[in-house]
Amino acid sequence: MCTFISLGSSIPNINQLFNALPGNIAQGLIWGLLALGVFITFRLLDFPDMTVDGSFTTGAAVTVIAILNDVPVPIALVIAAIFGIIAGLITGILHTKFGIPAILSGILTQIALWSINLMIMGSANVALSVDNYSLIISARNINSAIIIGLIFCTVIISILYWYFGTEQGSAIRATGSNPTMSSASSININLMKIIALCISNALVALAGGLIAQYQGYVAINMGQGAIVIGLAAVIIGEVIGNAILGKKMNFIARLFFIVLGAIIYYTVICIVLWLKMPADSLKLFTAITVAIFLAVPYIKGNKTSSFKAAGKKSKLIHGGQKNA
Amino acid sequence: MLKLINIKKTFNPGTINEKRALNGINLTLNDGDFVTVIGGNGAGKSTLLNAIAGSWPIDDGSILIDDIDVTGIPVYKRAKFIGRVFQDPMSGTAATMQIDENLALAARRGKRRTLRWGITSKEKKEYKKMLCELDLGLENRMTSKVGLLSGGQRQALTLLMASLQRPKLLLLDEHTAALDPKTAAKVLALTDKIIKEHHLTALMVTHNMKDAIAHGNRLIMMDKGQIVLDISGKEKEKLTVEDLLAKFEEVSGVEFTSDKALLA
Secondary structure, eight states: OOOOOSSSSSSOHHHHHHHHHHHHHHHHHHHHHHHHHHIIIIIIIIOOOTTTTHHHHHHHHHHHHHHHTTTTTHHHHHHHHHHHHHHHHHHHHHHHHHHHHHHHEEEEHHHHHHHHHHHHHHHEEEEEEETTOOOOOTTSHHHHHHHHHHHHHHHHHHHHHHHTBBBHHHHHHHHHOOOOHHHHTTTTTHHHHHHHHHHHHHHHHHHHHHHHHHHTEEEEETTTTTTHHHHHHHHHHHHHHHHGOOOOOHHHHHHHHHHHHHHHHHHHHHHHHHTTOGGGHHHHHHHHHHHHHHHHHHHHHHSSSOHHHHHHHHHHOOOOOOOO | EEEEEEEEEEESTSTTTTTEEEEEEEEEEEETEEEEEEEEETTTTHHHHHHHHHHOOOSSSEEEEEEOTTTTHHHHHTTTTEEEOSTTTTTTTTTSSBBBHHHHHHHHHTTTTOBBSSSSSHHHHHHHHHHHTTTSGGGOOOTTTTGSSOHHHHHHHHHHHHSOOOOOOEEEESSSTOOOOOHHHHHHHHHHHHHHHHOOOEEEOOOHHHHHHSSSEEEEEEEEEEEEEEEHHHHHHHHOOOHHHHHHHHHHHHHHOHHHHHHO
16 A cells, blocks of 8 residues: 655645555556456356455465465465465355355355464464565565566466366356356356356465565455455456447456556555545545446446436427326 | 156145146157147146256156166256257357357367367357358357347357257257247247257247147147147147147146137
């Protein structure tokens, strides 16, 4: 999160904003990975997966504890991703094998992970100093953080683009689009749901592991509202992508715009903080942002087709008798 | 080909909503049989098709396809043998996916989903040819999302998809009921053509007695979860709507009240 030191003046200084922006781009890129995970479940699978708030912290906790125990950073991130896979697997099994509704399965795993994360961490906060360990990404060096973030996003987007074009990836998309048709096409829809949840939470945990390194610590509550931020990035990215590309919006463009959505989200947060909005109200602001971006396409659609407009047109035809 | 031995299914057993949907069904289909299924609302026609497809496990009895007992295997594994077209045009296709992607999914019915490409360029050419034969102009809209198609176009596409991996058994559940009469006739003609071309064994549920008589080589009538009439060959060719109505009233004790059937 970007912070602004007040210089005694109440007028926001534009230089402060520009100085803080690169950090937000770096953060946005990392959160972009989480947003891609959220996109897989929310959009492709049509499964509102609430596991994310838990598995994000799990990824961060596992990474920090592993690095503190002298595990090399890349391996620590792989272990974090594996923990993410397990979290997704549990949500998937709760839903497909035990018939628990999608949202509730995710919430149950999320709640359980709170305790597990505390067990992993040993306390509510664990610091990880870039001075003592060779972290691959840190707020100390923002330029390199942006480059590392870009590399991660590009690699993950390429892998996702390839995977969702394969027979198995197509089967996952079909499962999200029409489960009845998928079963009739001999797709094991329960297995596909579990696979998608595992991939999604692996990405989320990876993002958690990178953010922990970037900020230099893991906190038990850092995942709170992560799902909303991920969703915000997906929606902002899609709204902007559709506005720019229109019908030319394809799958790979969609993935890029989602990462861009995360960057835009963090930039907007930065501007809001720069405007001296109290940091306590950030969650309120996030909720309002997501609501606005969800409402815009709906209201836009209503402009072309609404009862109000139809009523007005109708009045013109018969010259303004009373409405019902 | 298909053998059903004393199939039983009760929904909501032991509750006030208990419904004995299938009450001891015995049916043997020969290779190449095209059977039309008629009956009043709640007679068990759709339930029969769902039982064969494996939408849920049956309570009692056996289902054999080509002497393979499929009673114990779930819907997605049974799909290896079965092609399906549903009553709701939305059910048979993935709306948010492209036309060619839908065909590619159907072409992989009964096969393992690997990490090979979901659709190859060779396939795309084949699909274009097939869509050309449908004569609905879909061959130029291969990359359109299926959600943009009309109900009739979607049913035609679903038929093509269901027969792509030649199924041992084709199940058609009132697949023209949601279409306007002209489109329904077109889709029915296409059904006849596909079944004949690929020499498929098929079960077609319909509310339209005229269609039930005009199509297929065999007709069964269901009532209260049982097969009450099974006519084939010469006898079926001579059948009239009046005969069927009379028979229906005889077995069920009520007049056939479906408007759709009477208006046909």
